[in-house]
Amino acid sequence: MDARKSMQWLLASVLAGGAVMSTAWAADLNLGRVASQAEIAGWNIDVFPDGTGLPPGSGTVANGERIYQNQCLACHGAKLEGGLGPALVGGAGTLATEKPLKTVGSYWPYASTLFDYIRRAMPFQAPQSLSNEEVYSVAGYILHANGLMQADATVDAQSLVAVKMPNRNGFYVDNRPDAKNPRCMQHCTSATRKGR
Numbered sequence: 001m002d003a004r005k006s007m008q009w010l011l012a013s014v015l016a017g018g019a020v021m022s023t024a025w026a027a028d029l030n031l032g033r034v035a036s037q038a039e040i041a042g043w044n045i046d047v048f049p050d051g052t053g054l055p056p057g058s059g060t061v062a063n064g065e066r067i068y069q070n071q072c073l074a075c076h077g078a079k080l081e082g083g084l085g086p087a088l089v090g091g092a093g094t095l096a097t098e099k100p101l102k103t104v105g106s107y108w109p110y111a112s113t114l115f116d117y118i119r120r121a122m123p124f125q126a127p128q129s130l131s132n133e134e135v136y137s138v139a140g141y142i143l144h145a146n147g148l149m150q151a152d153a154t155v156d157a158q159s160l161v162a163v164k165m166p167n168r169n170g171f172y173v174d175n176r177p178d179a180k181n182p183r184c185m186q187h188c189t190s191a192t193r194k195g196r
Contacts, residue, residue, distance in 0.1 A: 047116035054112060054157035057132040061153050064141025067134050071123045080145050085124070089145045095167065105146030109171050111163035115139045136160075 047053040068080075075085035082088070091101030100106075104114055119135045121127050130138070140155030148163050149155070 045116075045120065047112050047119075049110040049112055051112045051157055051161035054115060054160065055132045056157075057136060058154050058156035059133045059135070059137030059140055060155065061137070061140040061144045061149060061151055063134075064137035064139070064144075064155070067130070067138050068141050071130070072138065075124060080142065088142050092166070095170065103146070104142050105148065105166065107167050107170075109165055109168045111139065111143060111148070111160045111165060114142065115160055 045053070068076075072085075075083060076088050077083045080088040081090070086103070087101065088104050091103040091106030093106075094101045095106060108114060115135055118138055119128065119130065119132070122138075123129065136155040139160065140149055140153055143149040143155075143163060144151055144153065148165070149159070153159060
């Protein structure tokens with residue numbers, strides 16, 4: 001075997017070995033550290049359909065309109081009709097047609113996931129730059145534009161969860177677990193890892 005092939009084989013072996021290194025072995029070698037609660041909280045920003053994960057705070061529909069004009073209008077249009085980004089209003093009654101218009105008001109099943117998406121991914125040029133209060137406000141404005149929230153509404157975790165989206169029952173929920181093995185977080189035996 002020439003020197004180049006030997007080096008490639010050695011590198012592949014090292015990489016493969018590193019990929020299968022167990023967490024226990026890494027701990028024995030004193031590699032890495034346990035993440036702090038603050039570090040975990042910074043990454044754990046999921047909001048679930050039932051509202052779990054919605055943060056404290058509140059906003060208003062009126063403030064949401066102002067924020068929308070400054071942060072969202074360029075992509076979603078002056079009347080939320082779409083442009084570079086998708087339309088956020090309209091589409092009522094179109095889902096069963098040949099050309100459905102899937103918007104927040106016609107397609108989305110939960111208002112809480114609107115908050116999650118805005119906070120996580122918007123505005124497009126600066127995701128995660130809005131405060132929780134700004135996200136509550138923008139979500140309220142979009143819901144109001146779809147006739148799902150009053151113009152004078154205060155938007156918070158409770159009011160978002162209370163919104164009944166028109167397509168709430170239009171989705172099939174698969175509650176089967178992704179994995180069948182028992183969960184093991186420490187002191188796992190090989191039998192536990194194999195689900196025995």
